Amino acid sequence: MSFDFTTYLPYLINRTGVELAGAFSREIAQHGVTLPMWRVLAALHRRDGLRISDVAGLTSIDISTLSRLIGKMEKRGLVIRRRSPEADGRVVTVVVTPAGQAATRAIVPVAQRYEAIALAGFTADEAAALKQMLIRVYGNLSGDALDSAA
Amino acid sequence: MSFDFTTYLPYLINRTGVELAGAFSREIAQHGVTLPMWRVLAALHRRDGLRISDVAGLTSIDISTLSRLIGKMEKRGLVIRRRSPEADGRVVTVVVTPAGQAATRAIVPVAQRYEAIALAGFTADEAAALKQMLIRVYGNLSGDALDSAA
DNA sequence: ACGCGGTATTTGCATTTGCAAATATCTTGC
DNA sequence: GCAAGATATTTGCAAATGCAAATACCGCGT
Numbered sequence: 001m002s003f004d005f006t007t008y009l010p011y012l013i014n015r016t017g018v019e020l021a022g023a024f025s026r027e028i029a030q031h032g033v034t035l036p037m038w039r040v041l042a043a044l045h046r047r048d049g050l051r052i053s054d055v056a057g058l059t060s061i062d063i064s065t066l067s068r069l070i071g072k073m074e075k076r077g078l079v080i081r082r083r084s085p086e087a088d089g090r091v092v093t094v095v096v097t098p099a100g101q102a103a104t105r106a107i108v109p110v111a112q113r114y115e116a117i118a119l120a121g122f123t124a125d126e127a128a129a130l131k132q133m134l135i136r137v138y139g140n141l142s143g144d145a146l147d148s149a150a
Numbered sequence: 151m152s153f154d155f156t157t158y159l160p161y162l163i164n165r166t167g168v169e170l171a172g173a174f175s176r177e178i179a180q181h182g183v184t185l186p187m188w189r190v191l192a193a194l195h196r197r198d199g200l201r202i203s204d205v206a207g208l209t210s211i212d213i214s215t216l217s218r219l220i221g222k223m224e225k226r227g228l229v230i231r232r233r234s235p236e237a238d239g240r241v242v243t244v245v246v247t248p249a250g251q252a253a254t255r256a257i258v259p260v261a262q263r264y265e266a267i268a269l270a271g272f273t274a275d276e277a278a279a280l281k282q283m284l285i286r287v288y289g290n291l292s293g294d295a296l297d298s299a300a
Numbered sequence: 301a302c303g304c305g306g307t308a309t310t311t312g313c314a315t316t317t318g319c320a321a322a323t324a325t326c327t328t329g330c
Numbered sequence: 331g332c333a334a335g336a337t338a339t340t341t342g343c344a345a346a347t348g349c350a351a352a353t354a355c356c357g358c359g360t
Contacts (some may be wrong), residue, residue: 001158003258005192010203012284014189015222017167018210019291020160022197026278035347039164041154052309060168062348067310069346090195090308090355108153120290126283133280134162140270141169185315186316202339217340219316240325240338 009137018044024114032076036069041078041104042111049093051081065067070094078103134139151274159287174264181256186211186219191246191254192261194229199243220244228253 005011025035033041034060043058045052052070056063073079078100082093096104119127155161163238174183179246183191186209193208194200202220206213228250233244246254 001284003192003195003262005195007281008192008261009281010167010174010261010280011189011286012288013163013170015210015233015292016284016288017160017163019288020163023291024160034346039161042153042158042161043154045153053307060165063308064275064310064349065347071310086270088308089354092309111153111158111160118159119163121207121286128281130164130283130287131159132164133276133283134159136271137268137280138166138169139161140268141166141173149257203337214319214340215317215337221340238326238338243341 020114020118024111027114028107031103033078033103033123036065036077037078038111040066040069040094040108041074041100044079044094044096044100045083045104048095050093052094055094058149073100103142152266172186172269174261175228177260177264178257181253183228183253183257186215187223187226188257188261189227190219190244191250191257192248194244194246195254198245199232202242202244205213205244223250270283 017023021035027034028038029039037061038062040055043055044046050058052066053063054072055061056066059066061069063102070081074081080097082095083089084091084093119130122130171185175220178188180187189211191204200208202216204212204214205211207221209216211219214240220229220231224231226249227247230245230247232245233239234241234243269280272280
């Protein structure tokens with residue numbers, strides 16, 4: 001049975017993600033924002049007013065978890081829930097407050113610094129190639145490729 | 151403020167990892183094993199008798215979470231906790247039972263199929279390059295690079 | 301205008317998580 | 331040989347998670 005997890009792609013992705021998340025979380029905690037909250041803020045960055053379900057899709061956060069997370073962010077004054085007055089009454093859109101924008105502005109440089117650390121020693125071409133390949137992998141996974149395989 | 155999360159490496163890694171984990175989890179549930187449990191089994195594959203803390207390092211699972219997880223796996227008969235008789239009495243080693251080995255054998259092909267799906271359309275060279283780059287990124291993150299940056 | 305299937309979000313609930321404190325054991329210096 | 335500090339694991343506890351059921355609303359067909 002030839003199986004070596006140390007070169008197994010899901011393993012490599014998982015451990016990298018965990019490591020990245022851990023270190024970054026600790027640092028942004030100083031700004032009163034958790035990692036999932038930052039993900040929401042990043043998704044809404046210059047794209048305010050998305051629906052809850054859109055944010056869920058963008059952030060890969062489960063929609064029920066996100067519903068509660070938005071509640072916490074509202075309490076902290078980072079975002080506001082708004083029911084579209086004219087449009088579909090089922091939809092809730094999320095709007096970033098000035099405080100939320102300030103938090104985003106504070107964290108963006110930290111995020112960029114972490115990306116730079118992660119990509120230390122990479123040429124611009126290598127970094128672009130890595131990102132492009134991750135996008136391709138994601139594309140392979142989303143959609144029906146998986147369902148048909150199951 | 152130039153920040154586009156759609157090309158932001160941690161974002162790309164996170165969403166890929168979440169997608170991969172979700173689909174795979176659902177499938178291995180049929181074998182009575184959760185994704186964290188599979189990670190433990192994979193770490194111990196042909197490497198039985200690792201300490202709890204070694205498994206934690208390999209799997210990126212928090213050590214306290216892992217302690218409880220090993221307990222559940224013991225109840226399910228997948229592994230056995232063993233205190234080294236002669237060596238350091240603080241250390242607990244984890245040994246895979248025949249049932250655990252059977253579960254591993256059943257899941258390895260599934261895992262390999264998922265990797266193949268994820269890497270669909272990749273040449274062998276591309277896949278190797280991706281893995282190598284992820285290993286480099288992980289190397290950039292572990293250790294002191296992060297501490298000195300914080 | 302009314303009911304019915306469909307979609308968006310929230311809520312109930314049991315499980316999982318991770319930090320910090322507790323426990324158990326080892327090791328070193330005296 | 332023993333106290334003091336280090337290391338490995340477990341446990342307490344509060345918070346986060348995700349599935350499934352509940353709720354709220356839409357829009358079509360009649």
